[in-house]
Amino acid sequence: MLFGQEKVSFLNTPTPLERLPRISEELGLDFYIKRDDLTNLGVGGNKLRKLEYLLADAKRQGATTLLTMGGAQTNHGRLTAAVAAKYGMKCVIVCLDDYPGEVSANILLDRLMGAEVVLKKDDGRPAAEQYAQVVAQVKSRYEAQGEKVYEIPIGGSNTLGMLGYYECAVELTGQALAQGIPGARVVCSVGSMGTYMGLFCGLKNERSPLRLTGISIMPQEPGLEQRLLAYFEQAKAAWGLDCTASADEFDVQTDYTRGGYNNPSPEVRQAIYLMARREAVILDPCYTGKAFAGVIDMVKEGKLRRGEQVIFLHTGGLPGIYTKHHRKAFEQELVGGGHILD
Numbered sequence: 001m002l003f004g005q006e007k008v009s010f011l012n013t014p015t016p017l018e019r020l021p022r023i024s025e026e027l028g029l030d031f032y033i034k035r036d037d038l039t040n041l042g043v044g045g046n047k048l049r050k051l052e053y054l055l056a057d058a059k060r061q062g063a064t065t066l067l068t069m070g071g072a073q074t075n076h077g078r079l080t081a082a083v084a085a086k087y088g089m090k091c092v093i094v095c096l097d098d099y100p101g102e103v104s105a106n107i108l109l110d111r112l113m114g115a116e117v118v119l120k121k122d123d124g125r126p127a128a129e130q131y132a133q134v135v136a137q138v139k140s141r142y143e144a145q146g147e148k149v150y151e152i153p154i155g156g157s158n159t160l161g162m163l164g165y166y167e168c169a170v171e172l173t174g175q176a177l178a179q180g181i182p183g184a185r186v187v188c189s190v191g192s193m194g195t196y197m198g199l200f201c202g203l204k205n206e207r208s209p210l211r212l213t214g215i216s217i218m219p220q221e222p223g224l225e226q227r228l229l230a231y232f233e234q235a236k237a238a239w240g241l242d243c244t245a246s247a248d249e250f251d252v253q254t255d256y257t258r259g260g261y262n263n264p265s266p267e268v269r270q271a272i273y274l275m276a277r278r279e280a281v282i283l284d285p286c287y288t289g290k291a292f293a294g295v296i297d298m299v300k301e302g303k304l305r306r307g308e309q310v311i312f313l314h315t316g317g318l319p320g321i322y323t324k325h326h327r328k329a330f331e332q333e334l335v336g337g338g339h340i341l342d
Helices: 021-027 047-060 075-086 105-112 127-144 163-178 194-205 224-239 266-279 288-300 318-322 324-337
Strands: 017-019 030-035 065-070 090-096 116-120 149-151 185-190 211-216 309-314
Touching: 017 163, 021 030, 021 266, 021 288, 030 163, 047 075, 047 149, 047 163, 047 194, 065 075, 065 127, 075 090, 075 105, 075 318, 090 127, 105 116, 105 318, 116 127, 127 149, 163 194, 185 194, 185 288, 194 211, 194 224, 211 288, 266 288, 266 324, 288 309, 318 324
Parallel strands: 030 309, 065 090, 065 149, 090 116, 185 211, 185 309
Antiparallel strands: 017 030
């Protein structure tokens, strides 16, 4: 329980904190990785930490169906489907996206675990307006069948879900102290901002010596720091945090988005190859691969100094490699390494 909030405990935490010696040598850093990709449901990933709290709230309200939203290949949707399957609930995922032409990657896993996937083609209106329209239709249909629907925001990112990463901040601080790296810089990808904000609140409120840097995986509208500050103030009001923050304390790098959300990028693929071939750790092309490519650029640009202690948060997302557009790009680059013998 955290701040009086119950959770459903289903995770195999703490997840490992490991030093990567070959990446350390390659980049000139003292490089560690926090393996939240190894959480234990639905192929794993960071959203499960949020879902422990969100599921408890859903069960408290007597919900029988979990409804969430995201892109067609949403990792959060997959893990919501996993939690629903584990606890005997229905799940529906509303996606604002084109049909990718095949049932693969996260969509395949969603369906394997029994979730309904509702794809809505983007018609150009504001995304929030389109989601609201489709969610209302889907909720009405399920409620007409006698279901009680619990709605979870994109990424599980609200003040309740972020408590999962407040807990992670406490967990990670203890691990870093035990391994002799109390002043390390924690680096995480930033999408819907819930993971980053949970870490920020946990590190700050618990007076952790760890520092936090986010790397945005998609372009951000102007005023990002003010939006983060407003999010922080919501969390502070909700949970009575004993700390303050100012807009200039939020360190989110926005120069490494590589053309937009989930776009294939040769630099991201090269970063994925590097991690795979040096440490046998597989990153994904949407979040962790893009964030690690950002780390590589930050080293080249001098934003990360030689020998600096860095903890990279691996948030999961492995199925993303098998999405059609990423898979095709990898295939074109890797096909020459295979041999077919008669």
